[in-house]
Amino acid sequence: MLELASVSKHFGGLQVLQDVSFSVKQGSIFGLIGPNGAGKTTIVNLITGLINPSAGEIRFNGQNLHAVAAHNITQLGIARTFQNIRIFKEMSLLENVVVGMHRHLGYSPLSMLFKLNSFKHAEASAKQRALELLSWVRLDHKAQMLADNLSYGEQRKLELARALATEPKLLLLDEPVAGMNPAEKIELMEEIKNIRDRGFSIFMIEHDMRFVMELCDQIAVLNFGKIIAQGSPQEVRHNPQVIEAYLGKEEEV
Structure with missing residues (x-):
């Protein structure tokens, strides 16, 4: 449904994303995780047309989104929520x-x-x-x-x-549980699962590792603008690069 192919983004001399590739299957819950400043929100802004990639392609149901104006993205079937609530x-x-x-x-x-x-x-x-x-x-x-x-x-x-x-085909969630307490997170997790079961596909970015691990079918991990791991929650959980990105590299004694 959604595919990023070798996507890079720079702002002047600052390289924010480098050669990012992943795909989101229809009917799935896909999670993009990574430490603060990894470039997660930049990817959502690229998908929704707020900014354009410096290189690479973003395709939605086979259509290249590069030429689609931001206000027409919703008409294609993509909707989003924001990290900062906008109601x-x-x-x-x-x-x-x-x-x-x-x-x-x-x-x-x-x-x-x-x-x-x-x-x-x-x-x-x-x-x-x-x-x-x-x-x-x-x-x-x-x-x-x-x-x-x-x-x-x-x-x-x-x-x-x-x-x-x-009535989106793909729902983008930008840190949906930011600021929520544990009980609210559990409740929202069940509601997102129910939304997926009603036929919606979901792509989320989140820094809450436990929330993503329990909810997503597939996960990609972004660190310093690069994808360092992709796979099932179980595969990602035990990836040495992911552990290092979140916990730091253990010093040799």
Whole structure:
């Protein structure tokens, strides 16, 4: 579904990524991990078109994303959440999720202005779908609450529901459990598994090793802009380069 082929990125004289290659299979949960500053968020920004690679190709369902404008990436079926939460805090949870559906509503500005039947039917359908998505993250009982009144963990889950509202084929999660307590992490893990089981493919970047190891089907490890390991959680867990990147090299006595 998603393939990075020999992707590099530099900003002036600073080489952030070098010859990065990996692929994400449809219907899987793929994790990209690495220490802080390894280049993980740069990869997400490349995939979503916020920046362009200096070399290499990024392909989504066979299409090269290099020529696709950032605002058209969502139309191809890619949605993302952000490490820093970006929700509309003065809107209700329901309204936040409906906002994510704008390209699917299918009514004209004229029908909206005069509140014609096509507008009313589309709005009713959107609200029903929004409630369904909120139920996936266990927030449907707070649908009419202002988003600003949610806890930090609940705001992260609301952002996830809004991303799902775009009906993506691939969901990109940028450090989804950052700032969450252990109980919230366990709950979100189950919800992400359920989302995958509903037919979505998921690509996440995360620094919480335990969360990724328990959740992902395949993992790639990024360190200083290079992929140092790829494989199953079990393979990655015991890779000497990964252990060194996270724990440091043991000094010889």
